[in-house]
Amino acid sequence: MRVALFVTCLADAMFPDVGRATVAVLERLGVEVVFPPGQTCCGQMHVNTGYQRQAAKLVRNHVDVFEPYDYVVAPSGSCVGSVRHQHAMVARNAGDAGLADRAQSVATRTYELSEFLIDVLGVEDVGAAYPHRVTYHPTCHSLRMLRVGDKPLRLLRHVRGLDLVELPDADQCCGFGGTFAVKNADTSTAMLADKMRSVLSTRAEAVCAGDSSCLMHIGGGLSRLRTGVRPIHLAEILASTGSAG
Amino acid sequence: MSQTFLGMPHAPAGVGHLHGDRPFPDAARDALANTQLRRNLGHATATIRAKRASVVGELDDWEELRLAGEALKAYTMAHLDRLLPQLEAAVTARGGVVHWARDATEANQIVVDLVRATGTDEVVKVKSMATAEIGLNEALAAAGIAAVETDLAELIVQLGHDEPSHILVPAIHRNRAEIREIFLREMPGVDPELTDEPRRLAMAARAHLRAKFLTTKVAISGANFGIAETGTITVVESEGNGRMCLTLPDTLITVMGIEKVVPTWTDLEVFLQLLPRSSTGERMNPYTSTWTGVTPGDGPQTFHLVLVDNGRTAVLADPAGRSALHCIRCSACLNVCPVYERAGGHAYGSVYPGPIGAVLTPQLTGAATSLPYASSLCGACFDACPVRIDIPSMLVHLRSTQPHPATERAAFEAVAWTMASAGRFRLGERLLRLGRLIARRGRIRRLPPPLSAWTDTRDLPAPPQQTFRDWWSAR
Amino acid sequence: MSARDDILARIHAANTGIAAPPVPRDYRRTGTHAPGDAELLELFTDRLVDYKATVVPCTPATLAATLADICRDWTVVVPAGSASSVPGAVVDDGLSYAQLDALDAVLTGCAAACAETGTIALDAGPDQGRRAVTLIPDRHICVVRADQVVHTVPELLARLDPTRPLTFISGPSATSDIELHRVEGVHGPRTLIVVLVTLSGGLRRRA
Numbered sequence: 001m002r003v004a005l006f007v008t009c010l011a012d013a014m015f016p017d018v019g020r021a022t023v024a025v026l027e028r029l030g031v032e033v034v035f036p037p038g039q040t041c042c043g044q045m046h047v048n049t050g051y052q053r054q055a056a057k058l059v060r061n062h063v064d065v066f067e068p069y070d071y072v073v074a075p076s077g078s079c080v081g082s083v084r085h086q087h088a089m090v091a092r093n094a095g096d097a098g099l100a101d102r103a104q105s106v107a108t109r110t111y112e113l114s115e116f117l118i119d120v121l122g123v124e125d126v127g128a129a130y131p132h133r134v135t136y137h138p139t140c141h142s143l144r145m146l147r148v149g150d151k152p153l154r155l156l157r158h159v160r161g162l163d164l165v166e167l168p169d170a171d172q173c174c175g176f177g178g179t180f181a182v183k184n185a186d187t188s189t190a191m192l193a194d195k196m197r198s199v200l201s202t203r204a205e206a207v208c209a210g211d212s213s214c215l216m217h218i219g220g221g222l223s224r225l226r227t228g229v230r231p232i233h234l235a236e237i238l239a240s241t242g243s244a245g
Numbered sequence: 246m247s248q249t250f251l252g253m254p255h256a257p258a259g260v261g262h263l264h265g266d267r268p269f270p271d272a273a274r275d276a277l278a279n280t281q282l283r284r285n286l287g288h289a290t291a292t293i294r295a296k297r298a299s300v301v302g303e304l305d306d307w308e309e310l311r312l313a314g315e316a317l318k319a320y321t322m323a324h325l326d327r328l329l330p331q332l333e334a335a336v337t338a339r340g341g342v343v344h345w346a347r348d349a350t351e352a353n354q355i356v357v358d359l360v361r362a363t364g365t366d367e368v369v370k371v372k373s374m375a376t377a378e379i380g381l382n383e384a385l386a387a388a389g390i391a392a393v394e395t396d397l398a399e400l401i402v403q404l405g406h407d408e409p410s411h412i413l414v415p416a417i418h419r420n421r422a423e424i425r426e427i428f429l430r431e432m433p434g435v436d437p438e439l440t441d442e443p444r445r446l447a448m449a450a451r452a453h454l455r456a457k458f459l460t461t462k463v464a465i466s467g468a469n470f471g472i473a474e475t476g477t478i479t480v481v482e483s484e485g486n487g488r489m490c491l492t493l494p495d496t497l498i499t500v501m502g503i504e505k506v507v508p509t510w511t512d513l514e515v516f517l518q519l520l521p522r523s524s525t526g527e528r529m530n531p532y533t534s535t536w537t538g539v540t541p542g543d544g545p546q547t548f549h550l551v552l553v554d555n556g557r558t559a560v561l562a563d564p565a566g567r568s569a570l571h572c573i574r575c576s577a578c579l580n581v582c583p584v585y586e587r588a589g590g591h592a593y594g595s596v597y598p599g600p601i602g603a604v605l606t607p608q609l610t611g612a613a614t615s616l617p618y619a620s621s622l623c624g625a626c627f628d629a630c631p632v633r634i635d636i637p638s639m640l641v642h643l644r645s646t647q648p649h650p651a652t653e654r655a656a657f658e659a660v661a662w663t664m665a666s667a668g669r670f671r672l673g674e675r676l677l678r679l680g681r682l683i684a685r686r687g688r689i690r691r692l693p694p695p696l697s698a699w700t701d702t703r704d705l706p707a708p709p710q711q712t713f714r715d716w717w718s719a720r
Numbered sequence: 721m722s723a724r725d726d727i728l729a730r731i732h733a734a735n736t737g738i739a740a741p742p743v744p745r746d747y748r749r750t751g752t753h754a755p756g757d758a759e760l761l762e763l764f765t766d767r768l769v770d771y772k773a774t775v776v777p778c779t780p781a782t783l784a785a786t787l788a789d790i791c792r793d794w795t796v797v798v799p800a801g802s803a804s805s806v807p808g809a810v811v812d813d814g815l816s817y818a819q820l821d822a823l824d825a826v827l828t829g830c831a832a833a834c835a836e837t838g839t840i841a842l843d844a845g846p847d848q849g850r851r852a853v854t855l856i857p858d859r860h861i862c863v864v865r866a867d868q869v870v871h872t873v874p875e876l877l878a879r880l881d882p883t884r885p886l887t888f889i890s891g892p893s894a895t896s897d898i899e900l901h902r903v904e905g906v907h908g909p910r911t912l913i914v915v916l917v918t919l920s921g922g923l924r925r926r927a
Contacts, residue, residue, distance in 0.1 A: 017709075048622060054661035057665040322740070329731075558727065
């Protein structure tokens with residue numbers, strides 16, 4: 001099986017380990033991974049900040065790049081959410097009905113990593129080992145836009161050595177919300193403070209999520225407070241096979 | 246939007262309570278600094294969330310009810326120009342009088358004239374979002390008419406010279422100790438030994454209002470539903486102050502937004518299940534009253550229904566925003582919203598706070614506002630909404646209709662230009678790597694404005710040595 | 721142009737090109753229990769008690785004695801067309817609000833009831849009287865016949881005539897306005913006693 005990796009602009013530029021881990025997990029399961037080099041950004045930040053017109057060219061680029069593939073996989077619930085729930089709308093609002101149809105077609109073939117592993121490959125045990133105490137934060141877009149449900153948890157429960165501790169008030173937003181974190185920094189920080197309190201109460205060594213963006217936010221707060229709790233992407237845990245990490 | 250839908254006037258500024266005077270982030274900052282307020286809000290919203298989840302879980306057809314509610318509202322809005330005259334005809338046939346008001350100013354004038362015609366200078370009021378929206382109490386006061394709020398929370402707000410902060414529980418920002426202080430200070434003849442036990446506080450309100458209910462000649466209410474088929478008006482409440490106002494006075498004046506119409510009596514079966522479970526987390530609220538025009542020998546013998554537009558038709562004219570009118574004012578979206586829970590209702594500067602307020606208020610007023618940005622787009626509001634209003638998508642839509650700051654626009658234009666081509670994006674990533682120069686031990690701790698809003702409380706990781714795509718090409 | 725014509729014209733313009741999909745009615749419209757079914761009465765009782773009403777079961781034969789016992793220390797008003805009464809009851813022949821306020825309790829029947837929500841519906845019929853009578857006295861004793869109890873809200877509404885003034889009552893008056901804590905008894909009757917009449921008896925008194 002051949003899969004196009006949509007690494008996302010954030011992982012590409014800031015968290016390349018997440019991309020490498022996604023490749024490692026998929027290849028371990030016998031999937032052929034290709035990286036279409038024309039890819040850039042899904043445009044979600046533009047759409048969500050009110051720049052739909054500007055986002056239209058990003059949608060066009062995304063559709064052009066990923067249209068040839070039967071499967072597109074991304075290590076981000078949020079970016080997949082944008083592809084599925086925003087791309088066709090942005091194209092329609094830009095007056096390009098043809099692009100909207102093509103975007104819809106790409107969207108139906110685009111999967112968030114845990115969805116792809118469980119729904120397409122039918123795998124829950126990816127052969128990972130990660131002997132650490134970990135708590136899982138279900139990011140809002142994975143939870144409520146994609147409805148991934150407990151798929152990430154099912155994957156984590158099969159990771160050898162992993163001590164999975166439940167996060168209190170797990171479904172509460174961490175306060176990231178893209179430019180919300182800057183435009184409403186005080187409210188965002190108050191939400192982050194409560195999320196960090198929940199994370200710290202679990203006494204986990206690491207907080208795991210399926211989105212680099214939310215992890216950058218939670219991790220940024222945990223780092224500022226010098227808590228020693230590290231953020232880790234779901235893909236990185238699933239790629240891990242030993243005690244390193 | 247106002248330029249797109251010419252001829253659909255918005256709610257006027259300078260009257261009523263829709264136009265806030267401060268940007269949301271500024272008002273929220275003050276609320277966040279008030280630790281007592283945050284505790285009160287956190288406690289109250291957590292309590293109501295748990296109650297709602299429990300009673301919603303009892304119904305195995307909850308999703309089917311939501312789908313029916315959503316479709317009924319869409320049907321109603323699509324046929325509003327037929328349903329409203331039908332409602333008017335049915336009310337009139339049963340002895341009621343129907344009035345139409347284009348906006349808040351017109352609605353207030355109608356009500357003031359109706360009250361004046363009765364010769365009274367005091368009215369009792371049932372809690373009503375519509376009358377709060379149009380600023381009716383202020384209009385009545387200007388005409389020398391005292392309006393007594395009879396809902397416990399509205400009474401707390403009125404006696405505390407305060408503003409409501411929640412659709413359902415307007416005094417949610419107050420705790421019992423604060424309420425006791427307000428009663429001791431402002432309630433004539435109150436027992437000086439009053440404690441802060443909620444039961445004792447409720448009984449003080451009962452005693453305070455009893456004489457008013459039995460003697461006041463004119464009452465003013467809102468309406469939860471107006472049934473076009475039969476002309477039946479419905480008020481859903483808990484305390485019995487509604488029944489008192491709707492039953493005992495000689496004259497009843499009901500102010501109703503035009504979107505509150507429900508096609509048939511049978512359709513009420515959907516909303517009477519959705520509303521109480523979503524709002525107070527009860528299987529059914531203690532009291533629901535319905536009346537149709539005037540009933541000889543029972544209740545007010547004069548009934549006026551004032552139908553108010555006040556910007557609603559402007560909302561209706563935006564296909565991507567009109568479903569904000571589907572709101573049945575349950576406030577479930579407030580109670581699940583992480584932003585509302587921290588910032589509180591006052592920060593929204595409107596009688597409609599929370600997620601629904603962030604989409605409804607800007608559309609009613611047509612004014613530039615920071616409200617559509619008062620959300621992290623977490624989506625909890627959509628899941629809680631009993632009529633499935635897609636608030637997150639509507640927030641995104643409204644953000645695209647707002648004017649943007651020039652520097653921000655330039656930055657987003659530049660980023661979009663860069664990101665539209667992989668070659669330019671790759672160059673951009675190289676530039677980003679310069680960020681490593683300001684990092685210490687892999688962390689960036691201070692950035693210039695506006696990004697300082699991030700680094701004030703959060704570190705940023707240093708950009709990596711090698712991007713993913715560089716690694717991929719090298720492998 | 722009148723405000724009415726103006727608003728209707730605005731709506732008409734705003735709705736151009738708008739079509740609404742059909743309304744799905746896949747929710748439960750009829751319950752799993754027939755009206756008056758024993759399990760349904762148990763559910764009804766549970767719901768009432770949960771909202772701090774008192775439920776007193778009886779049979780047609782014991783109704784009069786049951787009511788007399790409940791009301792023995794109270795001055796009671798009954799609607800002019802009431803089927804039930806108690807010794808010494810005052811009949812409402814147009815009492816003033818002040819006179820109603822001076823009485824201890826009101827005794828009425830009901831139009832229908834809903835088990836799932838613990839709701840009693842009054843339609844101002846002869847045995848229920850005008851709305852003021854069931855509102856001003858501090859205690860409401862309401863006689864509900866088993867066959868008046870339906871399972872679901874849709875079944876309840878189907879039994880009612882919307883052109884009559886209706887009052888739906890679910891437990892005594894209550895507020896949640898202080899810290900979202902429910903307090904029973906504000907402006908309406910602070911005590912609600914439901915006398916549930918079944919042919920067979922067999923239910924127990926609960927409060």
